[in-house]
Amino acid sequence: MTLRVRDLSVARGGWTVLEGLSFDVAPGTALILRGPNGIGKTTLLRTLAGLQPPVSGEIEGAGDDVAYASHSDGIKDALTVEESLAFWARVYGQDVPADIYDAFDLGDLRHRMAGTLSSGQKRRLGLARLGVVGRRILLLDEPTISLDRQSVNLFADFLRDRHLGQGGSAVIATHIELGLDAPVLELAPFAAQAGAAGGSDEAFL
């Protein structure tokens, strides 16, 4: 299903940060979001994920098809790698694919408590979650933070072969080159004009 965004404006803390955004993300393709800090990449992804309502505009095709990966991985220190993935798979009503551990080089860590993992290993576990939820549209917020070069390649392979190659799609906010053949959306031109208020602040300005 195509993710279709039309004339979208999003707000953070009552201030509109991006306006007039329109794009399509067809199955099998990805869209890379670029822009300086504070431009609203996270806000846009959170809006697409349904965590906050848009100020105006329309989002079609998201809803129950998206999986969101934020800066934090939502990993419980007292659960093992295997239990974490099994939990998320169960919440999404899926089975854990047997090869997911190899895809993220987690094979040796399966029975380790997540609390004993390094931050890069935790990140790999957080990303492996995306492989067990069975959602078509991935919304990724800086997925490669604290990953080394090799793990970035692993993740890019996962996206290319196992997700996009299977008809999934992704919206990715990232500053580094993932080596994906994907269009880049520069967000700077869509930055809201200073002083443009969103939501309830309007009456006070």
Next chain:
Amino acid sequence: MIALIARDLRLAIRAGGGFGLGLAFFLIVIVLVPFGVGPEALQLREIAPGILWVAALLSALLSLDRIFALDYEDGSLQLLATAPLPLESVSLAKAVSHWITAGLPLVIAGPALGFLLNLAPAAYPWLILSLLIGTPALSLIGTFGAALTVGLRRGGLLLSLLVLPLYVPTLIFGAEVARRGGEGLAVQGPLLLLAGVTMGTVALMPFAAAMVLKVNLR
């Protein structure tokens, strides 16, 4: 939902502080009371149902701020909010696991500690029954309070101030069931009202908690 309850119980057992803390607090409060009011058996018998219920309230309160705060800090609450599980079910699952870790131990330990307060023999079954029926309401109301204060720094104190007044009906009817039971009076009235309060919270609180969670996650 069962997956979430299972995970929370596993975390409570592994990370500690789940089962033990509230129970130990309950024990200490009950043990302290005779020191405070003196060892006169008849006096203790008179106040036992009320003390047991107040202590149960306080010890349930102790673990409330952990219900959502831990999941909020490590980001899993956001991920749960975008999962196919509706937030209403998340709230209900959280309340159930809070009850199993904090409420159920009180039901089991209540009679043993009633002995320390010289609780009237006839009151024991009614104390157990009233705790069994009443403590789920404590967990459900508490889940709503935890959802309201999630993300706030030092939200724990605010949480207590918000939640304790809402516990009043459960306290009144719960203690009344145990007291009347001990004196051999009819308990049907307060028992039905206690059950009514719990039923009401089961019906309303998950939805209220989900609503405030949505606002707090924005």
